[in-house]
Amino acid sequence: MTRTFAARVIAVALIAFCWTAVTGQALPQTGAQAGTLDSGPLPGAAPAQAAASPTTQYANPSMLYPGEDFHLDPGDLILVHVFMQEYSQTVRLGADGSVHLPFIGSVPLQGLTVRAAQALIADRLRAGGFYKDPEVTIQVLDTVNGSVLVTGEVHSIVPVSTERSLREVLLIAGGLPATASHTVKIVRPGMAEPIVIDLGTDLAASSTANFPVKPHDIIQISRASVVYVLGAFARQGAVPLDQATPLTLLQVASLSGGINFEGRYADLRLIRTVGTERKVVKVDIKKVRNGRAPDPVLQANDIVFLPTDAMKATMKNLGVGGVLGIVSLLYAIHSF
Secondary structure, three states: OHHHHHHHHHHHHHHHHHHHHHHOOOOOOOHHHHHOOOOOOOOOOOOOOOOOOOOOOOOOHHHOOOOOOOEOOOOOEEEEEEOOOOEEEEEEOOOOOEEEEOOOEEEEOOOOEHHHHHHHHHHHHHHOOOOOOOOEEEEEEEOOOOEEEEEEOOOEEEEOOOOEEHHHHHHHOOOOOOOEEEEEEEEOOOOOOOEEEEOOOOOOOOOHHHOEEOOOOEEEEEEOOEEEEEEOEOOOEEEEOOOOOOOEHHHHHHHOOOEOOOEOHHHEEEEEEEOOEEEEEEEOHHHHHOOOOOOOEOOOOOEEEEOEOHHHHHHHHHHHHHHHHHHHHHHHHHHO
16 A cells, blocks of 8 residues: 555656656646645636746756757766656666666667657567556756857857757856957858857847757857057057947057057057058047047057157157256257
């Protein structure tokens, strides 16, 4: 009697687990239980009014466990269970793609979908006379094959069992750094050309970031465009152009450590390439700094060049003592 009762309890628990895994909702309550527990919507019933937090979003169960269309490969860890029977085995597919199960021994599963593997194991158990009509379920607990490779400005391997959004994969990988371009490429096996996705300026609000990413995809994140700084700045080199916010001339000067004393402030050159033509615009950065001229917004691959004034450079190299020495010498010559 006790064993029969325990079997019924296990059966009810398994039914509740399967219902929750598939629908994402608790098992509907009936009878007296409905008066004391919150019940889910019944089939065919009108949808109930949302309670508590209306903004709550429930995760897709396929993100946690692969579905029946998932293909099994060596290294996958699976749980094999026969419904309403004391048959449960956790095994990992070997290098040859097979698993060793009670009663039926070695079973080749490599390349089979979860649905096909369930049918094959059920046939083996039925043919061996162990169960009359077994209902076999397979749950993929872990897979080393379902992953996405992120390369370029971000290096990461993100597990993807069946499908995940591009946004979720990028966030798991650590997000997009300031040096990363917001236009990414997805290389998918079987496709001749990569998939190009423009994420816009805001990854969180981008609708294109919902693009589905599948196992074995390769996400290529290239370096963002830069602005080149040359001449009389504290630091010369390339300044990343963050696509989320515009970059102005004064901001570049600040990121480069500021303007040196020897710079020819009124002769700054902003060099921009339009098509195949290179254009040069002169800007007085001192007027820009003092608010008497607009602060230009820079574009990708702009070159900011601030020439050096020879006299100022000489004075800087000599230092205060050298300049005073020259002044004293000139005064002495003039007096003589």
